[in-house]
Amino acid sequence: MRPKEELYLGIDLGGTNVRAAVIDGGGHVLGQEKHRLLSREPPQVAEAVVRAAKTACGAAGLPFAEMRGMGIGVAGMVQKGTGVVLAAPNLGWKEVPFVKLMQARAPRIPLWLANDLSMAAWGEREAGAGRGVDDLIVVLVGSGVGAGIIMGGKLREGASGVAGELGHIQVQPGGRQCTCGQRGCLEAYAGGHHLAGWARDDLRIALAAARTAGKHHPEVGGKLLELVGEPEKVTAAAMERAAHEGDALSIRLLEEAGRLLGIALANLVTTLNPSRLLLGGGVLSGSPRMMRVAIAEIDAHASKQSRAVLQISTPELGDQAGVVGAALLARAFLAEAA
Numbered sequence: 001m002r003p004k005e006e007l008y009l010g011i012d013l014g015g016t017n018v019r020a021a022v023i024d025g026g027g028h029v030l031g032q033e034k035h036r037l038l039s040r041e042p043p044q045v046a047e048a049v050v051r052a053a054k055t056a057c058g059a060a061g062l063p064f065a066e067m068r069g070m071g072i073g074v075a076g077m078v079q080k081g082t083g084v085v086l087a088a089p090n091l092g093w094k095e096v097p098f099v100k101l102m103q104a105r106a107p108r109i110p111l112w113l114a115n116d117l118s119m120a121a122w123g124e125r126e127a128g129a130g131r132g133v134d135d136l137i138v139v140l141v142g143s144g145v146g147a148g149i150i151m152g153g154k155l156r157e158g159a160s161g162v163a164g165e166l167g168h169i170q171v172q173p174g175g176r177q178c179t180c181g182q183r184g185c186l187e188a189y190a191g192g193h194h195l196a197g198w199a200r201d202d203l204r205i206a207l208a209a210a211r212t213a214g215k216h217h218p219e220v221g222g223k224l225l226e227l228v229g230e231p232e233k234v235t236a237a238a239m240e241r242a243a244h245e246g247d248a249l250s251i252r253l254l255e256e257a258g259r260l261l262g263i264a265l266a267n268l269v270t271t272l273n274p275s276r277l278l279l280g281g282g283v284l285s286g287s288p289r290m291m292r293v294a295i296a297e298i299d300a301h302a303s304k305q306s307r308a309v310l311q312i313s314t315p316e317l318g319d320q321a322g323v324v325g326a327a328l329l330a331r332a333f334l335a336e337a338a
Ligand SMILES: [Zn+2]
Pocket: 167, 168, 178, 179, 180, 181, 182, 185, 187, 188
């Protein structure tokens, strides 16, 4: 039996699933559970989180009462120190006092809440590709775009907890509409859903032009259309496959998204001077092309002095990073409080 003080729960709460894991002090997963959220109502989600946590304990063969702390990563903006989720678009939440809801259901366990990207970054720092690195930035490009920032060995969440929203920095003022309500955000170009939407828009235009010219298939984007059948079915993954087969539209958009991402990253590197940058997430790790272009932009535009000490690599923990980081952040806070 492991000593009690070495066991923590990590929770990764997305818009569709909740993932829970029992983690030891070394970041090893001893038992885990993932289940689909049947409701997005905050009280029901809190119930689901507690249930998943208890099931993960069961899988590890350890009692829930032995867990020293629980870290919860939420896909959204979390207000530091209050336990309130300010906005979680995937859950449809605004100003939800989630820690309070959790405490009513699991009163004995200390809880910490943070943004899921922050949790993932902490996981990589403690047990993944950023082990021992004090100045680390983790950028994940999936359906959303975000960054977790660790400086001086500490997680940096900003004054109110919403730092790292890299997806919503402006790269094209007045440009494409983003889900946050603004126009021209990085995520409106490089985020998976938006990238596919951008291709759909351009494909519809190309298709209409081809039909006007009496052709059945557009020349630009023709390969992509062939692959997916109709514009509505375009995904970022299909774009990468089409680009690989020489599809000009897919190549142009993936490279443009990579370029905007790379310039944003170059500015981030110049501003924060990290020693390691981990680049991952479903869209970016699925597109060697976007990755290549983004890194070339960092090389071209980050200050020479900051680039000289920067190592760029990929995350190691994959979708376990969130639960591992959440649990180990709970551990770090408990250690700090002791
Ligand atoms: Zn935005």
